[in-house]
Structure formats: structure tokens, C-alpha cells
Amino acid sequence: MSDPNSRTALLVLEDGRVFTGESYGASGTALGEAVFTTGMTGYQETLTDPSYCRQIVVQTAPQIGNTGWNAEDNESTRIQVAGYAVRDPARVPSNWRSEDTLEHQLATQGVVGIAGIDTRALVRHLRERGAMRAGVFSGSEVAVLAGAVTNTAELVERVRRSPSMEGADLTGEVTTPTRYVVPAAGERRLTVAAPDLGIKSNTPRMLAARGIETHVLPAATTLAEILELGADGVFLSNGPGDPATADAVVALTREVLDRRLPLFGICFGNQILGRALGRGTYKMRYGHRGINIPVIDHTDGTVAITAQNHGFALEGEPGEEFDTPFGRAEVSHSCPNDGTVEGVRALEVPAFSVQYHPEAAAGPHDAAGLFDRFVDLMTNPTGAR
Structure with a gap:
């Protein structure tokens, strides 16, 4: 025995x-x-x-x-x-x-x-x-x-003696080593460049269903490589680690904003856009992880039940407007449970992001329409916001 x-x-x-x-x-x-x-x-x-x-x-x-x-x-x-x-x-x-x-x-x-x-x-x-x-x-x-x-x-x-998550730079551990393409389902309407910060497989599928060809790129990609693709927009994915360590991706995001390329970020991508707009980040006590977390959209007052997985968050107050190097922006979404920032939106350049997972599989689908908002932003950058 x-x-x-x-x-x-x-x-x-x-x-x-x-x-x-x-x-x-x-x-x-x-x-x-x-x-x-x-x-x-x-x-x-x-x-x-x-x-x-x-x-x-x-x-x-x-x-x-x-x-x-x-x-x-x-x-x-x-x-x-x-x-x-x-x-x-x-x-x-x-x-x-x-x-x-x-x-x-x-x-x-x-x-x-x-x-x-x-x-x-x-x-x-x-x-x-x-x-x-x-x-x-x-x-x-x-x-x-x-x-x-x-x-x-x-x-x-x-x-x-083991490493802390605070200060951890983990993007390099999860990013793709080489670019790959997820084709559009049916006719291709748009092309999106997605630096891989830890992207989930369901995200390109959600984009493909809307006629988008997604080029998933190593996290260290450059603006020149994105422009070479002729991308109609840039997607910043979820991912692990401390957003305060992601200086290179933040710099890339600022270059994208300077070029006024439509941009959509989720989870880690929300923190990256927030940093590019001048906001700080902090480590949460125990984070938001699960598939039943409410979020208020301050643009229309609606509430969505969302899937989340993050231990860091952006600084800010619900509904707050603030100045950035790219014009005015706002804290567009927040969590009613604790006031955590759940989304930001630039008001003068075509960019927005949320802290949760609109692509969530085995989770709520309340936020799936954000991919349609991204499509609208790419087809009408000045009017979709």
C-alpha cells in the first residue's frame, strides 16, 4: 500500500x-x-x-x-x-x-x-x-x-522570500513570440492590431464575428509595425502583472493617441490607457475576480454585470473629468461596490477602455456590445464617442 x-x-x-x-x-x-x-x-x-x-x-x-x-x-x-x-x-x-x-x-x-x-x-x-x-x-x-x-x-x-506581485513585470512571460492573424468571419470589414499583453482566445473570435481581421502582435511591437499593417484600430488586451512596470506599452499607447488611431482596451489595457492619459495605478487589497461584479456606465446610468480579474486599478473618482496631454477625458465606468474605476474615455481623441472582460466565456454577456462600440469608433472616429 x-x-x-x-x-x-x-x-x-x-x-x-x-x-x-x-x-x-x-x-x-x-x-x-x-x-x-x-x-x-x-x-x-x-x-x-x-x-x-x-x-x-x-x-x-x-x-x-x-x-x-x-x-x-x-x-x-x-x-x-x-x-x-x-x-x-x-x-x-x-x-x-x-x-x-x-x-x-x-x-x-x-x-x-x-x-x-x-x-x-x-x-x-x-x-x-x-x-x-x-x-x-x-x-x-x-x-x-x-x-x-x-x-x-x-x-x-x-x-x-518569493517575489511580490507589486512591481512584477509579467508581460514578457505571456506575450506571443511571433505575430499571428485571426481572420474575419466572412467578409473583412476592418483590421485591428492587438499587442499581446496576455490576450484571451475569445477576444479575436468576438472581433472576427464583427468582420474584423485581428493581427496579434508581440508586446514589444512598434507604432511603425502597426501603421505598416494599415490597421483601422488598436486593441489593448488583458494581462498579468503590475501596470506600473509597463512603460514601453504606455509609450506605444501615447503614440497611437497622437496619431488619433481608434483604441479600445480591456482589463490591463484599461490601466495602460489610463496611464497614457496621465493617471496613476495602485494595488488593490484583494482585487475583483469573478463573474458577477456590477459596473455603472456614467454616460447613461446603466448597470452591467461583468466578469473581472484584476488586482490593480486606476486612480480616479466615478464620473470625474480630467485633463490629459490629449485633451479632456473622463472616468466613464465605476464599481458601485467600492467606487473602483472601471473605465476611462478620451473626449477629444478616439479611445476608450474598461476594466472588465466583455469577451467573457462562461460569464455574463452584458458588456459584449462594447465590441460594437469599437467598430463604430473605427468607422466614424469623430462621431462614435
């Missing part, structure tokens, strides 16, 4: 809190920032979202893996999270689209996970203390003697 202690896994937080469970997926060590997501569905999209690079994702919903795994729902070419924590993983998936199990994918892709812990207690802890550095340890990393873990203090110190 195998030693039951060999299945022991620990989730260790930098403040010293330890959760004991069982190994799930690969064995070994995972270090990253512990964050939680409240979605009851969409775990595959979450795991393959590049925005979660170097993060240990905690699923609030207890039952995970029920629908298995299939290639169609991937948001990138691989699992992007640093580690994974669940309470009650499915023993056998049940869905007509399932091609594999979640645990097998985690193990095959080398993602260290933990199961059988009280994830809701962990989420409450993170809500009170804030997102923090963490580690998942299993296999030979966990020393068990007479049923007790003996190296907990050592593991806490390893977590405390």
Missing part, C-alpha cells in the same frame, strides 16, 4: 496561516499570489487565462471539475496559473464535451494543486487580510512524521 502521508499537501500563506489537504494535479512546489475567484463555472477559462500568471487561484465554489476538460474552451495554449486550490474535486466528469479530466490536465502540465481544504474559510481570510504571497507544497516538499508536518515554519519562510 502507498503511504497516505505522500498525498499530504499544504497551502501556506505569508502571514503564517496553513491549510492542510491532499495533493491535486502535479506534486512539488508552487509559489505565487493567492487570489480567489467567485465563479461557479468557467474553471477551465480561468486556468488558461494569462491574466492569472504567477497566481495561485482559490475556487470559492466547492465542486470543481464536474464538466471535465476540452480543447475548445482554452483561452490560451496552456494552463497559466502558478497553483490551484479546490475543496471538492469531481471524481468523474460528466459532460458531453469532456475530453479529459481536470486533474489529469493539471498533472500533465505540471501545475501543483491542493484539494480538500475549506476554500471558503481561505477566501474569508483573504478578504480580511488581502491577497498575499502563498505556496502550495506536496510530495517530498512536505515532511511528515507520525502524522504531523514538521517543516511548516521553513515553508512559511520560503513563501515570504
